[in-house]
Amino acid sequence: MRRPEAWVRDCPDKPAVVDGERTLTWREWNSAADRLADWLDRTVPDNPVAAVYLHSRVEWFVVNLALAKLDRQQVAVNWRLSVSEVRHVLADSGAGVLFLDAPDPLAGARLCEGLDTLAVPLRGDGAGVDLPTAIRLGRDTPRVSTGRARPVIYTSGTTGRPKGVVKANGRDDTAPPAVLAYLAARRRRYPATADNRTLVSLPLHHGAGEGQAQRALAAGGTVYLMDRFDPEGALELIQRHRITEWSTVPTMLFRLRALPAEVLERYDVSSLERVGVGGASVPYALKDWAIDFFGEGRLHEAYGATEVGTITSMPPHLHREKPYSCGKALDLVELRVVDRQGNTVPAGTEGELQVRTPLTIDRYVGGPELGGDDLTEDGFFRVGDLGRLDEDGFLYVTGRAKDMVVSGGVNIYPAEVEQALRECPGVVDAAVVGVPDEEMGELVVAYCEVGPGSDLTREALLEHAAERLAAFKLPRRVHLVPELPRNAMLKVVKNTLRAWAAEEPESAR
Structure with missing residues (x-):
């Protein structure tokens, strides 16, 4: 996996990111990121954390690469959060700058009021520096990135305040060998090439959307953005751009399946080589429909959690043989099922799922070390799901423990x-x-x-x-x-x- 600067050298005018009618080539992306990095380095020199409150658009990638060139952390802020939740994320992460594209130009001032955080809106109100101005003010000084900004992903917060998880960079030689080995094994399971044309319809503030985009770009592919999911709109993009890869959640496939037959038949999706699905349990009837619609061998199901990374992957050819499974554990992933006393149960017996990977966190951002409610004494994370393993080691998730x-x-x-x-x-x-x-x-x-x-x-x-x-x-x-x-x-x-x-x-x- 190569750094963006290598692709700038090899294919400067190839599209890197496409956002509707806007295209960012590798050369344009790198130049804008160099300028923004220079401005940031001079304006906010002492705070290594930046919060990004942007929708899926080309500017997100300019900010991300600029932060990577400065080896800084990028805190992904969910654009559906309330004002109080965004302020919690800013205070919790200690972000020194907030990039945002709120329609109200005064939103940044309200979000950052009382915090030591500089707001940089996509469109300014004339009172401060907006993002285009910051890029223009920066000097075109070439810098070499670490590959991507150090990502901090905040959990969805559906059961409480959002909590920050520092994710592995994946292209940082200082990472522990076990982390690099795990990430290399994951890349082997999901190989990417410079010919990939990847549709990203998952939000970039979530690990899945951000990870899918970064994986494609690291291989020299092109990313096509869809900010708000629309089932027929996705089919139109797949046909128009001859998309080869698309990652989804079950709801997207449900809504696709609900389209009238004449609409589904109108679009050619034969260019797709891989359709990923995860993020929630995938009913077999939906998998069966997706296999028929997209074609045999193209549906790839995965199961994971922000705190531990990808846990299992289902080989496409086994979906119908093991219809209710989400796959086997990846290399370097330890997965066990335990009873209420914490004892490992035999194959076929349902219990609580516990996972240990090289990415397993030991604390959330700004929090104490995790205790027994989240992490066992021997380092297994309690993901909160119930399930069972069969004799072949395939996992079947049966529900959420709290549900x-x-x-x-x-x-x-x-x-x-x-x-x-x-x-x-x-x-x-x-x-x-x-x-x-x-x-x-x-x-x-x-x-x-x-x-x-x-x-x-x-x-x-x-x-x-x-x-x-x-x-x-x-x-x-x-x-x-x-x-x-x-x-x-x-x-x-x-x-x-x-x-x-x-x-x-x-x-x-």
């Missing part, structure tokens, strides 16, 4: 109920939560996202589910909604669903 519903003293796994609901015609996606009940302890409540113009009824949905689930697992309340609440990675925010269920008037239950 378990206990109704009438019986454990009910939301993932199982959700899968049954998603198989009903007219359902785009489904999410299940437990709500307190005086008699049963908890009740199963389902929220189902239905497509436009759907005539699906609650009665028909429950009849469908009753054919697939035991009676005690059936939802006691079902809501048909036009859209489920999601975070920037399109994961369903179940805390919001629990709040909705709690606020529901008694008469509507």
